[in-house]
Amino acid sequence: MRGAVGLLALLVIVAVVSPAEAMPRVHRPEFTKNGDPATFDILGGGSPEGAWAIELRGGYPWSSFRGQLGMRGGLTPLVDLQTALFKRWEPSLGFSGRIVDRPRGRLSGELLIGWTIETGEVPKNGPHAVARVRVMGILGRVAPWFAVATGHTVYVDETIRISENATETTLSARHEWAPVVEAGIAIAITKHVGIDLGFDWHFVGAPDRFALPGLHLGVQVGAGPRPPPMDFAR
C-alpha cells in the first residue's frame, strides 16, 4: 500500500512539473475543452498524441489500475488491471479511441484482451476479451461519465477418465459472460490531477448469477502535450 501511495505521489510530481505545465493558462471554459485534463482522458477514453494518463482506483469490491498513452492517429494503447477483493484478477492490454469528440462531450470505444485469474475455493483461469463504450459529458471541471462493457472469458477444463484399461484426457470449454456498467463523476483538480467517485456493477457469470453494485474512488494523473483549444463550433 505504501509503495502504491509513493508511486502515485511520484507520478503527481512528474505530472505537475512536466513541460505541459508551460502551456498558456486558459480561462475556465477553455479548460474544459477536449484533450485537456488527464482525468477526462482516462474516464472519457482516448488520449491526445504523446499524452499519458494513469488511474488508481480503490473500491469495494473492485479496484483497478489503468494506464494509457496517446499515439498518432488517435489510437491510445492502454494497460488495465482489475481485481475483485484481490481474489479475482483481470490484467488486460488493449486500445482506446474517440469516436465522437466534442467540447461538451465525448464518446469512445475500447477493446482489450487479457487473462482472468481467480483464486479461492473455486479457482479459475482463462483468456478474456472486453469491449467497452464510454460516454462523458463535460461541464467545466466536472464531467459525469458512463461506461458499459461486455467481457467474455473462456475457461478450459480438463477431465481425466480412469477406466480399468486406459486413462483418457479430454478438454472442454466454458464461456463466462461478464457485462459491466459503470458511472461516476470526474473532477479535474488540475489538468494533470483529478478524482472520480462512482459506482461499478460487474455481472460476472451473467445471466445465471446476479451481483450487487460496488463503489469506487479513483485518482487520475497525467501529462504530456495537449492539443490547442478546440473551437466550440466544431
Place this chain on the structure above:
Amino acid sequence: MRLLPPLLLLPSLLCGCASDTTTLFEVELRGVITYGAEVGPVEVQVHFEEAGEGELNHPLGEIDRFWTALDTPFVFAFDYPQDEGVGLIVYAWYDADDDGVLCAPGQVDEPAGLIVVPGFPLHDVDVDMDVGVRCQGPEDLLP
C-alpha cells in the same frame, strides 16, 4: 461476437492452462440387496466416506443413486470424482410402501443398511447387503 469464445480458447490450448481438472475413476457396482424374502423397490446410494477439504471436510457426500429391486442382482456404473472425496460407502433402503420416501410420518418403518467398501479405489465393487435397521439415514449408520 460468436467467434470470440473459440478465439479465446486458442491461448488456453496453446499454453496448456486448464482452469479446472476433474479426475473421474470409473466404477462398476454389482450386488444384491435383500430383506428376508421380501420383494420390492430399493434405493441404492453411493457416497464418499469423506468429502471436501480443510474446514469444509465432512463425512459422506453423495455421488449417485439409483433404484433396483430387492433380491435382484444389479449392475450400476458410475464415475467417482477423485478430487472431491475419499472412500466409498453404499447405502440402501427398502421402499416398503412404495412412496419414494424413507419412513414418511405415519407410514411403514422401512429398513436400511450401509456398507463401507474396503480397499477402495477399485474398478469393480461387489456389494451384497441385507437391510435391517429401521428408518435410519446414511449419517445414522456410519461406523
